[in-house]
Amino acid sequence: DTAVSQTPKYLVTQMGNDKSIKCEQNLGHDTMYWYKQDSKKFLKIMFSYNNKELIINETVPNRFSPKSPDKAHLNLHINSLELGDSAVYFCASSQNFRDRGIYGYTFGSGTRLTVV
Amino acid sequence: DAKTTQPNSMESNEEEPVHLPCNHSTISGTDYIHWYRQLPSQGPEYVIHGLTSNVNNRMASLAIAEDRKSSTLILHRATLRDAAVYYCILRDVKSGNTGKLIFGQGTTLQVKP
Numbered sequence: 001d002t003a004v005s006q007t008p009k010y011l012v013t014q015m016g017n018d019k020s021i022k023c024e025q026n027l028g029h030d031t032m033y034w035y036k037q038d039s040k041k042f043l044k045i046m047f048s049y050n051n052k053e054l055i056i057n058e059t060v061p062n063r064f065s066p067k068s069p070d071k072a073h074l075n076l077h078i079n080s081l082e083l084g085d086s087a088v089y090f091c092a093s094s095q096n097f098r099d100r101g102i103y104g105y106t107f108g109s110g111t112r113l114t115v116v
Numbered sequence: 117d118a119k120t121t122q123p124n125s126m127e128s129n130e131e132e133p134v135h136l137p138c139n140h141s142t143i144s145g146t147d148y149i150h151w152y153r154q155l156p157s158q159g160p161e162y163v164i165h166g167l168t169s170n171v172n173n174r175m176a177s178l179a180i181a182e183d184r185k186s187s188t189l190i191l192h193r194a195t196l197r198d199a200a201v202y203y204c205i206l207r208d209v210k211s212g213n214t215g216k217l218i219f220g221q222g223t224t225l226q227v228k229p
Contacts, residue, residue, distance in 0.1 A: 042221070043160065092159075097215055104162030
């Protein structure tokens with residue numbers, strides 16, 4: 001039983017297309033996150049939702065829009081894809097962002113996005 | 117956000133202990149010290165965390181200096197499967213803060229057979 005699952009695992013698409021990545025967690029956690037790992041392996045937080053409410057919105061182009069239909073799901077939609085969007089995108093969840101650091105994050109296995 | 121400093125890379129022999137250091141001289145009283153690792157082609161994985169006291173779990177031990185300005189992740193018997201990038205992260209969770217995990221460059225651990 002996968003705790004944090006992302007689909008698809010691989011995504012190859014052309015510049016200018018619109019694509020979505022889906023994430024689901026079955027841990028009963030309140031908070032979910034999207035991270036981007038670029039070609040230099042640097043992991044950067046993009047967004048976070050707590051029980052469907054946006055709590056973190058880093059400096060990310062408007063072409064990226066997260067959506068959380070319920071606390072178990074956090075999807076990432078990307079419009080007008082660019083070459084620079086090629087990266088591995090990781091979804092994660094945690095008990096609750098107010099947990100005072102006593103719980104860890106659980107990450108998914110990633111979605112490798114390649115824009116050609 | 118308080119920052120951490122880790123060596124870029126370390127090597128270890130299989131079945132020997134590994135001590136991965138982390139400096140965090142600007143740590144605040146509300147910062148938890150978290151360690152994660154990322155195996156090749158996988159997402160980051162939680163390893164251990166602590167506040168002031170040393171911590172042990174099935175994966176590793178965390179030794180925290182008395183002044184909390186440094187910590188060491190200890191793998192008691194390295195295996196080839198422990199080859200990964202290890203991240204030391206401070207998580208600030210005082211009131212009003214989201215306590216987000218901010219990843220640095222980490223330490224790439226190589227384990228030799």
